[in-house]
Amino acid sequence: MLGALGVCLTLAAAPRVPPRFVPVRAFTLAWTHSIEKIRWEEDYTVQAGPDGRPALVPGQARILGSGAGMEPPPDATLRPDGWYVYQPHTGPLHELRMSRSPYTADYDWCVGGRCEPMRAIMPTDGDVTLLRPCRAP
Numbered sequence: 001m002l003g004a005l006g007v008c009l010t011l012a013a014a015p016r017v018p019p020r021f022v023p024v025r026a027f028t029l030a031w032t033h034s035i036e037k038i039r040w041e042e043d044y045t046v047q048a049g050p051d052g053r054p055a056l057v058p059g060q061a062r063i064l065g066s067g068a069g070m071e072p073p074p075d076a077t078l079r080p081d082g083w084y085v086y087q088p089h090t091g092p093l094h095e096l097r098m099s100r101s102p103y104t105a106d107y108d109w110c111v112g113g114r115c116e117p118m119r120a121i122m123p124t125d126g127d128v129t130l131l132r133p134c135r136a137p
Contacts, residue, residue, distance in 0.1 A: 003136030012128040028110035036067030054133035055092035100124040
């Protein structure tokens with residue numbers, strides 16, 4: 001029997017910290033750019049691919065404003081509330097590399113409209129956290 005789908009979080013530079021399985025099928029990663037103070041949000045779903053392997057499928061993405069080097073893509077739509085909304089043009093992913101510096105705010109992990117800092121579900125070592133679609137161990 002195959003395990004439940006979700007994401008596996010691993011600290012790239014700290015192999016002694018055990019990986020963390022989070023049973024989730026849809027989530028949002030959000031952050032505020034450290035210099036421009038612009039909020040970004042990206043939706044993802046975890047789905048089984050045609051071969052049965054879990055894949056991370058990008059959904060809608062949003063940027064609250066724009067700034068130097070932070071321009072929304074050309075096909076983004078500006079909503080009246082100030083959010084640029086677009087659909088990333090990437091296919092399914094097998095890994096996200098999240099840089100988590102001790103000098104900037106952490107990512108927000110959002111599920112079902114409720115957000116919390118990423119450190120609430122996975123500590124940081126101030127380096128890269130790997131997020132992979134996976135099945136429950």
